[in-house]
Amino acid sequence: MQVILAQPRGFCAGVVRAIEIVDRALVKHGAPVFVRHEIVHNKQVVEGLKRKGAKFVEELDTVPSGAVTIFSAHGVSRQVEAEARTRELHAIDATCPLVIKVHTQGRQYAASGRAVILIGHAGHPEVEGTMGQIPGKVILVQNAAEAETLDLPRDAPLAYVTQTTLSVDDTRGIIAALERRFTDIVGPDTRDICYATQNRQSAVRELSKHVDVILVVGATNSSNSNRLREIGAESGVPSYLLAEGSELDPAWVRDAAVVGISAGASAPEEMVEDVIAALRRLGPVDVSTMEGIEEHAEFRLPAELADARPDTAAARQTEPQPAPLSVADCT
Structure with a gap:
């Protein structure tokens, strides 16, 4: 079986920044730190941060007064910001720039x-x-x-x-x-529209021209991951969304000579590797990467976390991914 990886795929700069904010907050302030809503829509990422001491909540009324509290990459309303001030929470904003x-x-x-x-x-x-x-x-x-x-x-x-x-x-x-x-x-x-969304969708459209099946790695509650699967299907290629290799149905790829793989902006590269490993359990696999846009975007971290350096930062969970966007364009 030939496997072609979409380029770009997986983590975008906003997701890398949000995860690193939680990592650095844990280093600087110690566990627990509280995160309002999933920091990004990916179960594996969230579970990994939970193991380090992050606690995820949907409403601030469950957070102890004065606790370190991080707003997710998706952003929050002014009402939520005001509630955090009223309850004297130590709020750190991980909203994507x-x-x-x-x-x-x-x-x-x-x-x-x-x-x-x-x-x-x-x-x-x-x-x-x-x-x-x-x-x-x-x-x-x-x-x-x-x-x-x-x-x-x-x-x-x-x-x-x-x-x-x-x-x-x-x-x-x-x-x-x-x-x-x-x-x-x-x-x-x-x-001004998110470069990462457009780039990943364009890559899947190109990928669809060369493969028999498309597998999109991402969570079911991830808007951009679901859209990647839809684009594959709209292009006439059977397309499936899965979070990890254990969710692979062998029937999806039984008659496929060439399988394409992409990943949503909140899916770590290790989950792509997990899906490839699942394919290898079905038989020999030859993996290549499609030519495509390379992304270099990096977003500034909050100043208070600049000196807190975790041993394993979120940025190291993904391959280098250049971008047509500079930090100055996004802040």
Whole structure:
């Protein structure tokens, strides 16, 4: 069996930063540290941090007063930030800088008198955080059909921002529908959409041209991982989502001469290796990596953690991955 690995795949800079923040907080402050929501959507990552002393909670009322508390990479609302201050928690923000950029854009649009439309998925923690960061009413639009039925005046002053785990391709049709319907609508440049999401989706589209089956390594609650699987299927290739090698169904690859593997932005490279190991248990495997974009993005850590260096940082769990984005572009 030939196995082709997508390039790029796996951890993005925002995920590496978030995990390293938890690691460094444990080194500096000792266990436990509390993390609101899963730091990233990956069970293996979360379980690994739990073993080191991180405790994951969904609401701050379960956190002891004054405790070190980390906000996940998805971001939180201003209400959550205010609750942390009221309870005198030692809050450390691991929100991805690209998510913070969306929050800033949304607030700027609202301050200029525009109603803000958020393109995203209802219930996703990033969407809930973003809606809670922008003052006034934020209108959630999930697809082009919803954009077509918005009950707003044609000349209403509007602006849109997008969930970062949606790519340019995901949002193109929705934005086009909004621009057809409304005469006074603005939005960020497409370069502001998360580079990692777009790069991984483009890689899967290219991968689909060369393989019989696609395996996407990622969690079922990971928006970007699910989208990678959907893109493979939309390209006409049987595509499956699995978190690790134990979830591989041999029937998926029984008749496949060439298997493609990608991984969501919150999936560590060790899980990709675990899936390859599962394939090797079925027979001989020849592994190669597809040519593709290399990513170099690195995001600054909070200043208070600069001198706390864990023995095994999150950045060492993934291969070097260059990016078309500098730190300055994201902060």
